[in-house]
Amino acid sequence: MLFGPRKKGFAKEVELTDFSQEVNEDKLKEEEEKMDLMDYLDQLDEEESPLTSEELETEEAVEEEKSETELLADFIRLRSQAAHLTAKSSLEKEEPELEQLLEDLKNDEKCKDITSIRGEKDIYFYSKDFMSDNYAMIAALVEDNNLPRTIAEMVRWNCKTYPCATPLYYFKNSPYFYTDAQIERALMRIRQEEEYSDIQELTTGNNVRYLYSTLHMTEKYARALAEGVEYGEYGYRRSN
């Protein structure tokens, strides 16, 4: 590798001298020898659990007693915490009584945080305690795996909400992680389909491509916003 470990002679090697040990004697305190942490912990008395054995047993029992509904809710929460939706189709594969379970989930006070969003291809569940509705919207689009639709919907939403035009590199970031080839292919389809005719493209002075929706802004305004992002305080930013 050309730029691997530095060859001798290229980098200046500096020998460090020892630091001065001079101290301000007025401030010198007698240093007690610090005990090793594990030794310190070992010497402490065993702490009794704040719970009685009865309570401990009850806690375990409660854990065992969790209903199917609650277990499903926990599963959805865990996935939400990891930024994942839970598709109904994936649950159907594992749970024959899913419809009843979902009905029970809806009516269970302890599961009020569990909600769903309907995508094009599936219904997706998430916990509002760990995932925002807007992120669920984005995640559902990603799950549906219809790239032209995802791109168009997000461009429209960004134009309306912030407002801002959307650079193509936005879709290379989390949670999309689309490649350049995927984005170009999706753009080809967007240009061909009437339902996406409001989605237009512009290029900034530093050759960064942006999309905007004519439903929400003019080309002039979209360009000004895009240039504003790309031309920062000190000139054009690096491209992504």
Next chain:
Amino acid sequence: MTIYGWAGKILRVNFTTGSITTEDTMKYKDYIGGIGIGYKVIYDEVPLDTHPYDEASKIVLAMGPLTGTGVPCSGRLSMTFLSSWTKGFSVVDAHMGGHISHALKYAGYDGIIFEGKSETPVYLKIDDDKVSIEDASHLWGKGTFEANRILVEENGSDFDAATIGPAGENLVNMSCMITSVGNAGGAGVGAIFGSKKVKGFVVRGTGSLKVADPKGLKEVSDYMLRELVGGNNNHNVPAVPQSWAEYSAPSGKNRWSGAPGRGWHKAEGGFVDMGEQPVGDIDKIGYRAHKGHFDHGPIADKYMVKVGGCSSCPIRCYAQYDIDPLAEYDLPTKVSNTCMPIIYQSAWYPEGLTDFVDEGDANLVICGAGARAVDDYGLWDNYGNIQRDFNYLYRSGILKEKLPEEEWNSIPWHWMKEGDPRFVVDIVRRISLKEGEISKLGLGTYLLVEEWDLGKEYFDIEYLQNVTYNGYPKHHSSEDAWQSGLLYNIMYNRDCMVHHITNFVQSGSPYELYKKILEEEFGEGAVDKPKHYTPMNRAKARLAKWAFIGKQWHDMATLCNWMYPMTLSPSKERGYKGDLELDAKYMTAVTGENWTREDVDLVSERVTNMLRVITAISFHIHEGSTNLREDHDTIAAWVFDKEPDFEPFEAGTVKMDREDMEVAKTMFYEEMGWDVKTGIPTRETLERLGLGYMADDLEARGLLPA
């Protein structure tokens, strides 16, 4: 009597006589700390016709009561002195981060007054209560990195050091002081230390500060970290969608750049992924800024080792790089910075850059070389003006006209054309060592225009970004913050450091969301849509005043101008609304006094008016001016003439309207309690703020408005 927050003493060191004395900080209590003490001392003790390099010139380095107490984002100090490089040569302030402000407070000092001049190179050693002036002849001529290292080796590893480089030693106006790893105090302070033959100072502080209500302080801090603080510049939404967040920056770019898949590839032990950083999880705040990625994109991740920053700060906005390609040119590869040095070195290459290893890496590699060079030489760039001056003068052919042929031929232009990182190092060296005519760039724009007879029209060139005719550029001005931003941009004697408005405009939050929050405070119409401005109104004047006086508060307290105020919050439960009472809550907990937001505003207004009065007097002395509105607050023409395809107030432009800005100035002066004709504070305002003595002074000089 117990003092809380403040350390209690100010050190006064006279380098002519060698005298070292202390005085009671409480003498300056009405001015709080930082620039408050600075302006007071400069006003009282330094005749305003003093040249900054004269013996009578002083530097007032000071902190406020919040620094060193554990308040988040308080690792700052202010330095106040007279400007050597701007029209009027009036008072300016520089601000430095790192760890040395804490060290000074723990050593027992709220500030240091540097006065007089040494005959030989010296440095100041502060070892708690043992203070001495030490020989620095072995350090003179050395870069800041080596000088700081030697000072720490000689004195002890628990010392903090701050030094000037060759630029300051050679009295280059554009010079700074460096501490820690690339933390700088600029605005020309390096040369003032250089004129005093003071290389710098070292501090060991082993004491402590008293806090009136430690439990209360912890509660406020925890509250701030859990509910209020966002990413860098307190951007309150992440740059890319995160599962807990409703919003993200639609451009994918803001200063909360940490995200899943992004991280530090050169971290010891392997890649560190920034992941998600939900609001409320205070252990992950340090992963939010990921500043390198904001500055340079994904290529930065390849070379990032970790992040650093200032004491008491969870944000960690200093990207720390190991940029391998620089080794090929025998240049240091380890670089750390967060601002202009690591962002804006490509302007030294008017003919463009060529990538080194990966596509798009040229800017980062060049900035790595440039950042090390400017920090080591202690050269300051006037927020990019020095680079822009060079770039424009090269492209226009003026530089070639001004340089003697022999000098022109000695410059390695082939390195510039090849995008060789050694070019920026060479140019920085020439300017710092005052080698040749090209080093006149180090005079600063205002004096360069005079020196090279470039004409007043030089300031009207849009590329150069000078916001007035006084010699400094815009800094988050009308391009971010409509009339309000432009108003406070023209108030100072250097580029303004006000981030109040840009922080929410650039946060990535939806416009309707932050508009609602701000207009609840300042009134309908205060906040314009991005790139779609409306005519001036009173609410915008109130907003401008809040931002303007607020910056002075930060530099008195001393708090980070990039993080505060906590205007917005990342918390949906809070409706994304921050807490503008926060600073008062900190003051109450730390000092034990009952502070309100109104109290904070009052002291901020007081110190702000001191700036204005000193500016008025300086302009009278140096320019014969009796009217700041006409002679200081003049806006460069390009601000109104840019974007010729647009009309002012049309969607898509930030070009301003001349008549409208005159209305803006009038409304702003009224809001500030200044005379609308001259822009000078009235006696009524000054008396209200306890500055009646300054009104008397203005009257004696014939400057007090009728």
